[in-house]
Amino acid sequence: MDRKELFGNILKKRSFLCIGLDSDIYRIPSFLKDTDDPVFEFNRGIIDATHKLAVAYKPNIAFYESLGSPGWLALNKTVDYLKANYPDIFLIADAKRGDIGNTSKLYARAFFENMNFDAVTVAPYMGEDSVSPFLDYPGKWVILLALTSNRGADDFQYHPDDKNSLYRLVLNKSQSWADRERMMYVVGATRAEMLSEIREIVPDHFLLIPGVGAQGGSLDKVAEHGFNSSCGLLVNSSRGIIFADNSENYASVAAVKARELQQQMESHLYKKGLL
């Protein structure tokens, strides 16, 4: 999916919501646990109930990997189900991978060939040759970690003298690796006040913004500082949607929560003159 199509879907759905499928086996409703593949069944319920409200889904791979081989099967089935039934969804593997070139190639194969993800999140620590193998797939995206939503972002990414911050170096340098048609950046919603400065460095790129909801980030602030003329935002919510209820009604409650966010997003898109 290219940038234009993604923007088109945002306008069509009046939403820039990404739903995080962080489908922790210990938190999914108990009635699903007797099914053959509880994690996939859980995901299918969430997806069917929310797909009109979201433009993207983002399974965090850790939740599947922690289940071993059956977890990878559940992930495969989720990807296949989404692509077969809702082809307009932008599908992100939140994997935060990155290794020497020879090895990153294999991670790229895992997410782009074996599974039909549109994008993978990649950690920048090892530099260009750890990222470029993911860019060898036409039409696929790298979403590079820039400024993350967690407390530990202050350890290395952020420097009190902001000019020397590592996240700025990552944003600046990586623009020579791929343009806005192939690369996005992760910026935590908990750092929304820094989005204005980030927009000075990457005015045209899409940003993937986790941290709204359970982690305390504000959608209003993200919209205030982060929009560009093609929206340029995918705002993710995971736990606040998918675990809003753990009864048999979990999917419809998830849809209510997703609808709340979608309506706030629609209002921001209007205010910005994009709708």
Add this chain to the structure above:
Amino acid sequence: MDRKELFGNILKKRSFLCIGLDSDIYRIPSFLKDTDDPVFEFNRGIIDATHKLAVAYKPNIAFYESLGSPGWLALNKTVDYLKANYPDIFLIADAKRGDIGNTSKLYARAFFENMNFDAVTVAPYMGEDSVSPFLDYPGKWVILLALTSNRGADDFQYHPDDKNSLYRLVLNKSQSWADRERMMYVVGATRAEMLSEIREIVPDHFLLIPGVGAQGGSLDKVAEHGFNSSCGLLVNSSRGIIFADNSENYASVAAVKARELQQQMESHLYKKGLL
């Protein structure tokens, strides 16, 4: 396995060799491809032929992940086989994971609970709370990326004014997260000339050194600059050993290559007065 036991194994085997099980399905001998689990059979052959020469094995997880669910099964079987038959082996998951705390917990579960690895390589970009969940397992190790062996290390890790290098910040700051009994660092053999400076910051820690062999690093230089009084080095070779031959004799040729490295290591251990 604690630091003392690891050092004991190094003295007993007269080796600080780590063998990288980067078992690329496209490179393993063709006669194995008719077996039920070619990757596991390949690994078993390598392990049986080389276990007396190495103190550690290090599967790079990308090679297994790229095969999907069957790859994870092969990895599981390899871990179980090593632990059941050669309990004195230090087993490293080269995964380069790292995510917000809530999520890193699940990666830790994958490698330390579901599979009985002794250590996981972790990327430091997201800071302390992305690393600490791996430290919640007594007796298990974090091996933090510091200065990697690839060209891209120059993009962010290394700064021409070395004092401000990110890898130095990582080495300095992370010492407050865990001590030499729980943490090691990755330093590429291709950067061997920088090991003396690194030893000033982390004199007592073990270093995992990839990049000898196919990537061009020199064992002599690593030994010259990297030793400490407990050896303090695990030097990894992957392709140079496991793919030295692709006939039915692959395992015995791998043993010859491993023996060459072990003998050089023995000689360095003697010269250093450790044997």
